[in-house]
Amino acid sequence: MISFRLFTSIVIILGLIWQRSGDLIKNSILIRSSFPDGYVAGGNYASDCTTVRDPKDKQEESLSSCEDETFWELHDDQGKVVERAVILSCDPARRTWNTVMGPLRNPDPLGGLWLYVPEAKTKPTILDTRLATHKAHRIALKDYPSNHDFHPLGIEIWPSHAGNASNLYVVNHARAGTVIEHFVLSPSSPTEARHIRTLHSGHFHSANGLALTSPDAFYVSNDHLITRRMPIIGHFLPLIESVLGLPLGFVSHVTLNKHMSTDSTSPIAKATFAKLFIPFPNGVSVSSSGTEVAIASTSISKVLIYERDPSTNALKYEKDAVTVPFAPDNLHFSPSSNPSSGEEIIVAGHPNFPDITKVAGNLTGATSASWVVAIVPKEGQDRKRSRKFDMDAPVSTNSKIIMDGDNWTLHTLFQSNGKESEGGFPGSTTALRHPETRALYVAGLYANGGMMECKP
Incomplete structure (x- = not known):
């Protein structure tokens, strides 16, 4: 009787695990797909990427091992977006200091921020015209505390209007604890970010991704309740939390007091738990209308889409849960290629979870593939599953997911086997698509090349 009860309990537990994490286990753990060196939708990978x-840059000082990227939109005095630059968070020392996947060996080498200005048909009018295009520029951190290390993950910047400076926020996995750094970046000196303040709160004790709702407010995802920083249990419980898809992560919304040079008040005016009980919430993004929020749930291979109340920042209910064929990392809402359609969600992630953990563990010869998809909304008569x-x-x-959804379908934008020595690009964490040129920018978590630009 005892053995039968034990067997029944094991079956029930395994069933619950499969129900929650079956897509991740099947597509990203058990099966390793055969990817090409590279593929980009609508183009030729070899010539376009x-x-x-x-x-020529030294590895330790280069744009490499990039986690997140975001567009910096520059508006003219009429409110029109006339330029877009890409800002990246990169950390060449990620293989020795990674508070999400490990190891926690050496936090001394510092990461950095980079600015990339795509080639434009017209000469820049707002961004410093002396800045070379089609080139990555290191952003110097002005007034940054000398005794404070810097290991950036999620980043977001508020648009610039008529040449005004923008608030820039960066998740920093510093040795003493995870914090958020507040900088100001000006179009007149775009390679120099002035440090304003360091933010501390239990509302982002395991912060990963950021999404701004105003120049002084943002959502922040917390990927784990149990972190690798914790002694002893940090070596194994975070991995169990991830693989079992335990809903212990959460997303907070934080509103700041405006910074004044003589202000001694608390920097945080209000902080609330916007959504609790999410398995491994990673990237987070707000739609241009402000009425939807998308959250990447890495350990269950889903993108969760919530209705948002812009007046309260509450995430009211889950509108959809889109299964993707990999462990999703970061995501961004993006204008659709069809002007009459709603926004798409560009999602980057890791097709094989054991491979990315081997790379994180510095195993010889280890590499990890890349996959970027667009979640495309269905319109009109197309609202039926296929x-x-x-x-x-x-x-x-379609080889991983039998059917698409009632309201959405999936379209692959980028794939690579990740073998850099053979021309591949590894570890896709984030992807951006330029609304006008349709160029694709893919960041790689452990990529020596840092970011790949594809112009099909």
Whole structure:
């Protein structure tokens, strides 16, 4: 009787694990797909895609091992976006200091921020015209505390209007604890970010991704309740939390007091738990309308889409849960290629979870593949599920997911086996698509090349 009860309990537990994390286990743990060196939708990978890092830069000072990227929108005095630059958070020392995946060996080498200015048809009018285009520029951290290390993850910047400076926020996995750094970046001196303040709160004790709702307010995802920083249990419980898809993560919303040079009040005016009980919440993004928030739930291979109340910042209810064929990392709302359609969500992630953990563990010869998809909303008569979608990609999402959704379908934008020595690009964490040029920018967590630009 005892053995039967034990067997029944094991079956029930395994069933619950499979129900919650079955997609991740099947697609990102048990099966390793055969990806090409590279694929980009609508183009030729070999001729249209190049890494941005300058090979003359020393590895420890280069644009490499990039986690997040965001567009810096520059508006003219009429409110029109006339320029877009890419800002990246990179940390060449990630293999020795990674508070999410490990190891926690050496926090001394510092990460950095980078600015990339795409080639434009017209000469820049707001951004410093002396800045070379089609080149990555290191952003100096002005007034940054000398005794404070810097290991950046999630980043977000508020748009600049008529040349005004922008608030820039960066998640920093510093040795003493996870914090958020507040900088100001000006279009007139875009390679110099002035440090304003360091933010501390239990509302972002395991912060990962950021999404701004105003120049002084943001959502922040907390990927784990149990972190690798914790003694003894940090070596194994965070991994268990991830693999079992335990809903212990959460997303907070934080509103700041405006910074004044003589202000001695608390920097945080209000902080609330916007959504609790999410398995491994990673990237977070707010739609341009402000009425939706998308959250990447890494350990269950889903993108969770919530209705948002802009007046209260409350995430009211889950509108959809979109299964993707990999462990999603970061995501961004993006204008659709169809002007009459709603926004798409560009999602980057890791097709094989054991591979990315081997890379994090510095195993010889280890590499990790890259996969970027667009979640495309269905319109009108297309609102019915289909068994045939994304048929052009070398490894179709259709080979991992039997059917698409009632309200969405999936379209592969980028794939690579991650073998840099053979021209591949590893560890995709974030992807941006330029609304006008349709160029794609892919950041790689452990990529020596840092970021890949594809211009199909």
